[in-house]
Amino acid sequence: MITPAFELSQDQDFLTIIIKVPYARASEFDVYFEGEDFKFYAKPYFLRLTLPGRIVEDGREKASYDTEKGTFTIQLPKETPGQYFEGLDMLTSLLAPKKSRSAKPLVEEIAASAELSEEEEEEEFDWEIEQTPYNESPESILQPQHRYGFGNLRSGVFQRLQDELSDVIDIKDPDQTPADERRRQRLAAEAAKFDPDHYLADYFEDEAIQHVLKYKPWWIDAHKKMIALQRESHQEHDTQTLVVFSEEEREQMRRFTNKSYLLDKRSRRRVYLGLIDILLAYCYEICVNEGDKNVESSWNIRKLSATLSWLESFTSIHDVLVSFGRRVLCYPLHRHFGLVTRAFNDAVMILQLGKAAVLKCLLDIHKIFRENDPAYILNDLFITDYCIWIQKNKSKKLAALSDSLQKATLAKSHLGFELEELEAAAVLVQEEENMLKAAGTVSEQQLPPSDSETSDSEESSTTSSSETEGCDSDEQESSTSEDGKINSLQDTLQEERTAPLTDCNGLRQGTNTSATEVSDEESRVSLQSTSVPGKLIEELEKQMQTAIRLSEQPEEGLATASCILKEQGENRVAEPDRCSKDTTEKGNFLEVSSKTNPLLFLCSRDEDKG
Structure with missing residues (x-):
């Protein structure tokens, strides 16, 4: 069976589903809906959705078929008129998950659902509970191979694909390297890579950097509209219409396989912090290239994100910001602290726009990696799972995450490169050079009369x-x-x-x-x-x-x-x-x-x- 392309929209009383089924027989189709379940069949197309709200069959339902476009349009009444169905643009999460034939995963799904329901009842989510790095030694004893990837759910991948992944990540043999050793090696590599001359050159000659800082990506205008709408209507759900997915992005979501992720509390926190790290790297890439993709886009994103390049597992938002700031000043072409601040502000705006904006960015990253030969493996390790997981995430979790990120602070002294001392020394050297140039200019102005006096004295002698x-x-x-x-x-x-x-x-x-x-x-x-x-x-x-x-x-x-x-x-x-x-x-x-x-x-x- 083929899963058809589909779109969902709503008004106060009806839920509208548009299904594209070209070359299907309009006289041979079946539609079934009850509660949150919806099914459609027209050979060879089959679609099953789990809706975010309940619908009823009361005689007001309608269906029509456009022969030129090959689309079915079905209108279904809402059980509660005026109810808002959240996440209608999260197409992957609407697709019914595949049922497993094994009993063991089914039991795990029930436990996971119960745990998620308890978590959703929490009013606030504290992102700063654990401030100390997690000790990986007990886990290393139980597991012969160290874990990584989305939620640390993968292991042994690099042993099978060491040749392909050597150009994608910076760490060698990650299966045998614990998390604390990865962090130590990463910090040492960044300290060796930092170039004071390159940093000072971008610090004093920042015309190109000031130019790219003026670029406004799509989320800036969307964020302004969101603030204006919230002031006028005081309704958060109206902001969902500010993020529009292209047909290519919709098709990309339909190709994902809907599945659930069994994550404990520590793993969920690491997933959220890894999301911030990836978004910061993406915001930097969009800013410096002014929205245009090039052959370096894939390298910029994966190099600036320690989650992708070093398989880093962060424990706090501050650690994420420090890592991103250090890598910006070590690796890309433009190494300026203003770009770190700009990426930080952009990431806050994206999170405030909700999961639709986050998903749009992740889909763009997925496309960039998919078109790059070695980087496509990062989609299997991280980005695809993030695209599926974020669609099931609650908006209030992202709102709490954006608030915590907005309250965080990052200064140059936190990066460990002594940037303030370096800048002060460079300013003193520049002032001395200016004084020497000024003295040279004065002496040059005095040279002509001195020569003439010497010439006169020579003649008189x-x-x-x-x-x-x-x-x-x-x-x-x-x-x-x-x-x-x-x-x-x-x-x-x-x-x-x-x-x-x-x-x-x-x-x-x-x-x-x-x-x-x-x-x-x-x-x-x-x-x-x-x-x-x-x-x-x-x-x-x-x-x-x-x-x-x-x-x-x-x-x-x-x-x-x-x-x-x-x-x-x-x-x-x-x-x-x-x-x-x-x-x-x-x-x-x-x-x-x-x-x-x-x-x-x-x-x-x-x-x-x-």
């Missing part, structure tokens, strides 16, 4: 010997730019050789000898500052003394002395190549002048004194 500061700046400048001074120096020497002596020294009758003495003293200092051999210094001192005596003579004596001194310095200044060589070796203008002709040096320095 070649023409005036009375300015000591000009001479000092000339020495500094000549030591830093030797090659640039050699050519200009040779030209100066050539000009001085051809010029009259009286024009070079610039002295005239009636000039005081004090200027000559100053020039003599400066020349001695300049010569002593160079590395000229001792014999050369003595020779230069004799020639300088001769120059001083000549400077005190009348102009006629100067002309005669000019010829004598010209002959003495003929050999030293006649070789420009040697002068250039000495200049290159010493790199000092004063040395070149001293080695060629000290009198010419004095002339060039005293030229402007007249």
Whole structure:
């Protein structure tokens, strides 16, 4: 038999069931309904539903068949007019469960039903009862293999599919690894994976992250409408119409096999906490990719959820948040604490919208994993069971879970990576770099006038010997730019050789000898500052003394002395190549002048004194 596609809707008095049976004979069909049981048969289609409310046969029931669409539309009166039937969009839970042929599971079903009925009578569900990790040692003694999966109902799966699951989960050999050891290995792997440079890069350069944070998924608008409807009508059931399932999602629910889960109190708590962990990872994926799926979507969800990647069993909501926050800052492309907060707020809104919104998200995760080659195994371990289990869950349980999640807090200090200290140190480094850049900018602004002053002092040093500061700046400048001074120096020497002596020294009758003495003293200092051999210094001192005596003579004596001194310095200044060589070796203008002709040096320095 084929289970047909179907939809259910309701109004105040009737329950409407639309059944799609293409190519069926309209004249050959049977319908049976009584209380909460509904049956439909039209060869080869068969449908049996367990309704969330009671219906009656009082003559008001109607049925019609659309030949073009191939659909039956059946209207059934409600036993209590105005009663609201909850969960009509939970198609898997409406399908009658398969009856087992064994007596043992049947007894377990009765016990499970009794336990569930007692649990449903509880007004509030405390999610924070157990704060200490559960000790797995007694269980490990009884069971040779450790359990995992939805409600810890699976074991031995990884021994049979180790090659396929090695790329899906991070833990090795989970069948032989207890829960506390899984947690220890997970924390060590996260600590080794955390990259401070990557975190600080996303912390300071967060343009892309701020962009994705502005994205609004479908549940944000649905949550706003829910709040508005609750303020107006004060009826919670009206919010069920805010979540609409596509035809693909409905078909996906019809393919699930309806079954019950026998979970004790501890296992149920772990299932709820695992649901939060999976929803947080899904919310992160939707936010960073702005609702678009890509080849990394499957990896993001299973990597950020420790429930899926490490088969983690949490004991409190705080542990779930800390685990998710650590993994966000270790593994994905965008590692920003703002994304952790955003996923946290989105998960709260999804839980407040009820099980229809949670189921829609789980169906989307199921589709993502189904289309990914290694990740489809996670559907068999977790997601398929979650999709079936959530349809039978009571809305007040999810409401209590959302309240507990909303009251929980998560700070950067809880993650164990010293994020606040890291950020403070990075801010200090950034401030120091800004100060250095500012100081560099000020120095660059002062460089042009400094260069011009140096250039001026260099020019004045070649023409005036009375300015000591000009001479000092000339020495500094000549030591830093030797090659640039050699050519200009040779030209100066050539000009001085051809010029009259009286024009070079610039002295005239009636000039005081004090200027000559100053020039003599400066020349001695300049010569002593160079590395000229001792014999050369003595020779230069004799020639300088001769120059001083000549400077005190009348102009006629100067002309005669000019010829004598010209002959003495003929050999030293006649070789420009040697002068250039000495200049290159010493790199000092004063040395070149001293080695060629000290009198010419004095002339060039005293030229402007007249």
